[in-house]
Every structure is written in C-alpha cells, then in structure tokens.
Amino acid sequence: MTDHETTPGADRQPVDVDAKLALDRFELDEGYAHVVVGDDADDAVFDHLVTLCPAGLYKRGPAGERLFDHAGCLECGTCRIEGAP
C-alpha cells in the first residue's frame, strides 16, 4: 500500500500561490469610477482613509487638497466600511 492510497490528498501537488496570483488581471473601466469621494466628504474621514487604504489611493496634495485615483483600487472594501456616511 502506498502513501496516496492511505493518506487522502497525499498525491496532490502543492499549489504555487505566486504563480496563481500572477495570473490575476484587472481591467479598469476608465469611464466609471466605482469609488468616488464626494465634495462634501468629511475631512477627518478622508484623512482616516489616507492611513487605511492599502493601495495608498487617498492622499493630500502639497496645498492640502484631497487627491484620489480609483485606478489602483484593490477592492478591499475598507473605504466602504470606514468611509460610509
């Protein structure tokens, strides 16, 4: 009797996670931002998102203006939870 006959899954190859992740592709819809920062968004909430967004998409410009670019969004949902009114 061999190992794969006695141990369930023993004949399976390990998954190469890095190779699998390299296959992920995101297609950006330039004409539709799925995340929008409203003009009336609270400054404190915006600054909170500056620190929370894992993609670093919420930023303050040199004059303190709000900068946001949805193009690099990882769709983690953090801003939906933390930034929702």
Ligand code: SF4
């Ligand atoms: S969903 Fe996540 S990655 Fe995308 S903008 Fe919100 S916090 Fe950033």
